[in-house]
Amino acid sequence: MELLTNIAWVGDAETGHLRLLDQTVLPTKEKYLDCKTVQQVWDAIKRLVVRGAPAIGIAAAYGMVVGAQEPPAGSPLAAMAAEDRFQKSADYLATSRPTAVNLFWAIDRMRSLSDHLPAALLAEAQRIHEEDKQMCVAIGSHALEYFKQTVPAFTNDSISPAGVLTHCNAGALATGGIGTATAPMYTAQQQQIPLRIFADETRPLLQGSRLTAFELDAAGLDVTLICDDMAAHVMQQNKIDLIIVGADRIAANGDAANKIGTYNLAVLANYHKIPFFVAAPSSTFDLAIPDGSHIPIEERAASEITKGFGNQTAPDDIKTYSPAFDVTPHELITALITERGVITPPNTQTVATHLA
Ligand code: MRU
Numbered sequence: 001m002e003l004l005t006n007i008a009w010v011g012d013a014e015t016g017h018l019r020l021l022d023q024t025v026l027p028t029k030e031k032y033l034d035c036k037t038v039q040q041v042w043d044a045i046k047r048l049v050v051r052g053a054p055a056i057g058i059a060a061a062y063g064m065v066v067g068a069q070e071p072p073a074g075s076p077l078a079a080m081a082a083e084d085r086f087q088k089s090a091d092y093l094a095t096s097r098p099t100a101v102n103l104f105w106a107i108d109r110m111r112s113l114s115d116h117l118p119a120a121l122l123a124e125a126q127r128i129h130e131e132d133k134q135m136c137v138a139i140g141s142h143a144l145e146y147f148k149q150t151v152p153a154f155t156n157d158s159i160s161p162a163g164v165l166t167h168c169n170a171g172a173l174a175t176g177g178i179g180t181a182t183a184p185m186y187t188a189q190q191q192q193i194p195l196r197i198f199a200d201e202t203r204p205l206l207q208g209s210r211l212t213a214f215e216l217d218a219a220g221l222d223v224t225l226i227c228d229d230m231a232a233h234v235m236q237q238n239k240i241d242l243i244i245v246g247a248d249r250i251a252a253n254g255d256a257a258n259k260i261g262t263y264n265l266a267v268l269a270n271y272h273k274i275p276f277f278v279a280a281p282s283s284t285f286d287l288a289i290p291d292g293s294h295i296p297i298e299e300r301a302a303s304e305i306t307k308g309f310g311n312q313t314a315p316d317d318i319k320t321y322s323p324a325f326d327v328t329p330h331e332l333i334t335a336l337i338t339e340r341g342v343i344t345p346p347n348t349q350t351v352a353t354h355l356a
Contacts, residue, residue, distance in 0.1 A: 003172045003178070003215070003219070004021055004030065004172075004173070004215075005021065006020065006021045006023070006050065006055060006172070006173050007019075007020060007021075007050060007055060007058050007059055007062070007129065007176065009062055009065070009122065009125070009126065010034070013065060013069075013117075013118035013119040013121070013122035013123075014069060014070070014118050014119070015069070016065075016122075017034050017035055017036045017066060018034070018035040018041060018059065018062040018063060018065075018066060019032050019033070019034050019035070020032065020033045020035060020044050020049050020050045020059065021033075021050075021173070022049045023048060023049060023050065023051060023173060023210075023211060024047060024048055024049055026173075026210050026211055026214055027210055027211070027213075027214035033049055035063070035066065036066065037066065038063055038066055038067045038089040038092060038093065041059060041060070041062070041063030041066060041093065042063070042092060042093055042095070042096045044059065045059060045060065045063075045093070045096035045097055045103070046096050046097065048205065051169075051174065051207070052100075052169060052170065052171075052173060052174020052175060052246070053100035053101070053102040053103075053174070053246065053247065053248045053249070053280070053284055054102050054132045054135075054174060054175040054176060054180070054281060054283065054284070055173070055174050055175055055176070056096075056097060056100050056102055056103045057100070057102030057103050057105055057106035057128065057132075057283060058106065058125070058128055058129045058132060058176050060093045060094075060096070060103050060106050060107055061106045061107075061109070061110050061121075061124065061125035061128045061129070062122075062125045062129075063089070063093050064086070064089060064090055064093065064107065064110045064121055064125070065118050065121045065122045065125055066089070067085065067086055067088075067089025067090065067092075067093070068082065068085070068086045068089070068116055068117065068118045068121050069118050071085070082116070082117075083116060086116045087111075090107050090110065090111055093107060094107050097298055098296040098297075098298050099248045099249060099257055099295065099296055099297060099298045099324065099325045100248040100249060100284075101248070101249040101283075101284060101285075101286045102248075102281075102283050102284055105283045106128055106283075109124065109128065110124055110125070128176075129176045130176070131176075132175055132176035132177060132281065132283075133175075133176045133177035133178075134177070134339070135177070135281040135282075135283075135338075135339035136172075136175050136176070136177030136178045136179055136180060136183045136281075136339075137177060137178065137183070137187075138339035138340075139180055139183045139184075139279050139280075139281065139337055139338065139339050140178060140183030140184050140186060140187035141187055142337055142338075142339070142340075142341050142342055143183060143184035143187075143244070143277065143279055143337045143342075144184040144187045144188055144191070144193075146335065146337065146342045147162075147184060147242065150275070151241055151242050151275060152241070153241035153242075154193070154241070160196075161194035161195050161196045161222065162193075162195055162196070162241045162242070163195075163196045163197075163198065163239045163240045163241045163242075164185065164195050164196070164197045164198070164240070164241065164242055164243070164244060165197075165198045165199075165200070165231065165234070165235075165240045165242075165243045165244075165265070166181050166182070166185075166197065166198070166199055166200070166208075166212060166243070166244055166245060167200040167202055167208060167228075167243075167245050167258070167259060167261055167262050167265055168200070168202045168207045168208055168212070168245070168246070168258065168259035168261075168262070169202075169207040169208065169211035169212045169215070170182060170245060170246025170247075170258075170279065171211065171212050171215045171216070172186075172215055173211050173215055174211075174246065179215075179246070180246040180247075180279040180280050180281065181244045181245050181246045181277075181279045182212070182215070182216065183279065184244065184279070185197060185216065185221055186219065186221075189219070189220070189221055194222065195221065195222060196222050196224065196239070197216060197221055197222060197223045197224065198223075198224050198225075198226055198231075198234060198239065198240065199212040199213045199216065199223055199224070199225050199226070200226060200227075200228050200231060200261065200265075201225060201226065201227045201228055202228065202259060202261060203228055203261070204300075204304045204305045204308050204322070205300075205304060205308070206308075206309075207259065208225070208228075209225050213225045228261050228264075231264070231265055231268060232268050235268055235269070235272040235274060236272065240272075240274055241274070241275075242274060242275045242276075242277060243265055243266075243269050243274060243275070243276045243277065244276075244277040244278075244279055245258050245259075245262050245265070245277075245278055245279070246258055246278070246279060246280055247278050247279075247280040247284050248284065248325055249284060249285075249286050249295050250278070250280060250284055250285045250286065250336065250351075251286060251289045251290060251291045251292045251294065251295060252285075252286075252287045252288075252289060252290050252291070252348055252351060252352070253290060253291045253292075253330055253346075253347055253348040253351065254330030254333060254336055254343065254346025254347055254348070254350070254351050255291050255292025255293075255295075255327050255328065255329055255330050256278045256280070256292070256327065256328050256330070256333060256336070257292060257295045257297070257325045257326070257327045257328075258278070258325060258326070258328065259324070259325060259326075260323055260324055260325055260326050261326070262325075262326055262328055263326040263327065263328045263332075264326075266328040266329075266332035266333065267332065269332070270332050275334040275335075276328075276332060276333055276334050277333070277334055277335055277336075277337055278328070278333050278335075278336050278337070278346075279336075279337045279338075280336065280337075280338060281338060281339050282338050282339065282340065282355055285338075285351070285355060287351075287352075287355065290348070292327035292328075292329065292330075293327070295325075295327055297323050297324070297325050297326070297327075298323070298324040298325060299321075299322055299323055299324065300322045300323075300324045301322070302318075302320040302322060304322060305320050305322050306318060306320060330345075330346040330347055333345075333346050336351070336354075338354065338355075340354060340355075341354070
């Protein structure tokens with residue numbers, strides 16, 4: 001399975017740069033963006049050139065290497081002390097997007113190094129990147145094993161492929177590896193377990209159709225695209241055996257923020273008695289907040305609803321409200337799946353024990 005390289009460091013620590021696959025133009029164009037300044041990294045995160053909680057954290061870590069490099073002579077940054085420049089770039093990158101806690105986790109981890117010179121920072125960013133790749137693999141195997149034990153459609157004697165629904169893109173494009181929600185799908189493929197995957201389109205920015213359908217199809221998985229408002233109907237038709245999504249931030253009690261529309265699916269899953277799973281690495285947990293009501297929810301520009309991809313679909317000056325994430329209460333989550341295993345049922349106690 002060949003995955004596109006979504007995040008790469010090019011060159012050495014002192015003069016190299018971050019190269020990002022531009023996810024805003026997928027699936028029709030494969031274009032790469034070279035980020036040579038902290039401003040460019042910030043802008044790439046803000047505009048969703050790179051997106052998905054783990055990928056945002058990895059990109060920010062590399063962005064901090066850029067921020068520690070010697071600035072061009074004559075630039076206003078050249079007058080600053082190296083440590084001040086490093087801290088300023090960290091503060092700035094932390095303002096790019098508010099919801100995915102992996103961003104702040106990665107920035108804190110880079111800050112906590114004793115050496116803030118580019119070489120040490122690059123080594124740490126590469127460790128974060130590699131660890132994320134390993135975490136995806138572990139999530140995939142824990143999830144698949146759990147499904148085999150608990151979801152009838154995954155048992156050996158099941159005759160038809162299990163139906164799996166996912167939302168947004170918690171795939172390879174959103175991480176340093178094989179994704180979080182998609183990890184058990186790729187792992188099932190390796191084990192020759194057939195799945196029938198349904199990908200929600202995911203309004204308004206269509207990460208489900210542009211990214212998830214694209215990457216799963218390219219990898220040879222059986223994926224069917226549906227519009228968000230078809231999910232209930234598809235569940236009613238018994239086509240879905242489980243739902244699995246990623247997360248941008250999980251509170252201490254297991255409440256999970258993910259792309260807007262995830263909560264809808266959890267409510268529908270509850271009604272239809274379909275297990276609902278959230279897959280995320282431990283870097284997505286925020287134990288500093290007791291529950292999901294404390295998760296900052298990003299609001300995006302009105303134009304993403306009214307003129308998506310440059311095509312006007314709403315009256316001029318219509319009022320809009322565009323939260324990019326919602327919070328699924330832990331009571332609606334069958335299990336949280338991390339690189340360490342399975343948390344079920346998710347609650348303050350089980351989350352604390354799992355992450356201890
Ligand atoms: O706005 P996005 O595209 O960054 O939103 C991404 C999601 O909601 C993903 O599901 C989440 O970050 C998990 S990524 C493994």
